[in-house]
Amino acid sequence: MHYELPVVAFIAATSLLLPLTWHWQAKNVAILSIIFWLFVENIIYGVDAIVWGNTAEVKIPIWCDITTKLIIGGQFALPAACLCVCIHLERVASVRAAHTTLKDKKRRNIFEFVMCFGLPVIFMALHYVVQGHRFDIADGYGCRPTTYFSVAGIFIVYLPSIVLSLACLVYAGLALRHFLIRRITFAAHLASKSALTTSRYMRLILMAIMQMIWTLSVTSFSLSYTASVIPIRPWTNWADVHSDFLRVDQFVMGIFPQRVQTAYYVLWWTVPASTFIFVAFFAFGKEAVEQYKAAFSFCYRLVARKDKPTTDAWPSQSNTKNQGLKSFQLPLHNIAEPRLTRSDSSASSTVIQSPTSKYSKNGMERTIDTTASYTHSHTRTSLESRSDADVTFAVYSPSSSPVALRFPDSPLYPPSPTPHSVYTVPSLSAFPQPPTTTTPTSPRGPPPQYYRYSSRF
16 A cells, blocks of 8 residues: 555645635636646545555445546646636737727636536546446555547547647747747736736746646656557447446556556656646745735734733623713812802701792792802802812712702791701712801891802813
């Protein structure tokens, strides 16, 4: 068993995901088809190398039926996709088309889709014509397609791949010729007709040339080696070719000569080698490096966010409640000097006299207008002369209401020495310095006079 084969196959399949993001954003059908077919073939090769690593038994026949057809399709998909790339590059670099319209781009996408997916499906169906039996199984390698080696088999299986590779090289040569002719103004010429840059253009064309040289060499080697081992058989009729079609040939590689084993081993590496050629041109380009940096920055932000303390990222419930209370804070009023003190009321309750205060005397209502002009002007002058650091604030209290009422004396109860107010101060928070002396007030005399003060903020 070759233990390195499944490891190499899965590494090659994973490496194809590196340039996938950028090409998916560019919506390049030909390049995406190359990634798709190479990924599928590498997965097939890796699974086969694991399942049939030391045996040639028929374990999963349905898997072999599907994968052998996909391997045949991949042999045509890669040169067809490279041909589409070179055709597009030659057209962009030429002077035949002055401008590419949306209709031209749509037509190009349809053509590339037919070439990269439709053409392989056609040859997958045509392979049944020269398919002598169901499939072959080789220990260490897994399921492989079989071909009735004849003239028809050469024209259906081998020749189309060679023709597509040669056509790709021709278009690549024409594209390079356009580059050499306009090498001084080539960047401006590309910018006027497409979104390609000179670096991207050269990477695409060199990738296509390398892939086609490799594919052409492998296909020619496979054809010549098969012809040297198996003689070309005559095509007699359909029944003769497909007789005993459900047969599955099983091969133990140990019984074959070393030459055959080496050739089989080299041919297995064709798909991983094509994958590494593709990745070498696109996984380390400028666009790919930018994608790697963006992905690394995203992962770093996630890790850094997890490392932060919980209190910083998510405030506690108490902090949230405090913030909510702060946002609904009551209005403030100025308690800076001049601070008016009282000498005729107790410290337990405070009554703010309004400009118009009503009280009862001898059963009749009497209105006294208190003067607020002096207090207002004095407070404004005092505040203007003070600095901002000397001004302090306190929470607005219900006792600050401009209206305060005194109830008439009751004939049943003795009069209270202290006038009662509708609003009382439960604490001395509004006035930090309460009066220390009180003067008793006559029960029948007029109520004490208080100065109301205000401030402007």
